[in-house]
Amino acid sequence: MNRYKRKEDCPLTFALTLIGSKWRLPIIWALWKNKTLRYNELKRHVDGITNMVLSQSLKEMENQGIVVRKQFLEIPPRVEYSLTEAGEALIPSLESLAKWGKAMQVKVKNHV
Template identity: 45%
Template sequence: MSEKCVTTGVELKNTGFGYTLSLIGGKYKMIILHWLAENKVMRHNELKRSIGTISFKTLSIMLKELEADDLIIRKEYPQIPPKVEYSLSERGLSLLPLLNMMCEWGEKNSFLTRETTTNK
């Protein structure tokens, strides 16, 4: 890791690395960002079905946090029943290269990849 990113004696939360982790850390935030990147616009129940293992309440909390951090946009339509759609903001879109690099790293370094290359 770059010395500029995390300096000895500086609390992690006071670094760019710590700030980034505070925005996308946790079990579901990156997964939500991934699904929104794949689908452009999704409703609450579509996200819940896509993620599968998340509760209604947890998804609601994660969406509110991502919206507060300006990573997603919540668009509410004035109709009955209410319709709400979520999409990535410009700031959220700027995280996609980071998420893609994480995906590529995982593909190259996962146990499955290492097992298939070492068994040849």
């Protein structure tokens, strides 16, 4: 029996909507690997992302509490991005999912 009347009420579905877009995982992974990145550094680490998509993704993840934006009052202005505590807490789950994905790649490759 389904515990949730609506799929939006399921915690797993909710979590996947937070990280499930094409660019969210590469952004999160780059920030985790590098701890703190400036905008252009982050753009270089996420191959193929446009400025508009990166800006929008960062704003959304900041509003959702996954990413923190720190602005320094300097000339020229400097902004750095890093993962919040909630973003960091996501990493062990992503590592487990990556391990599972790798095992499935091998299994599917060997099955063909």
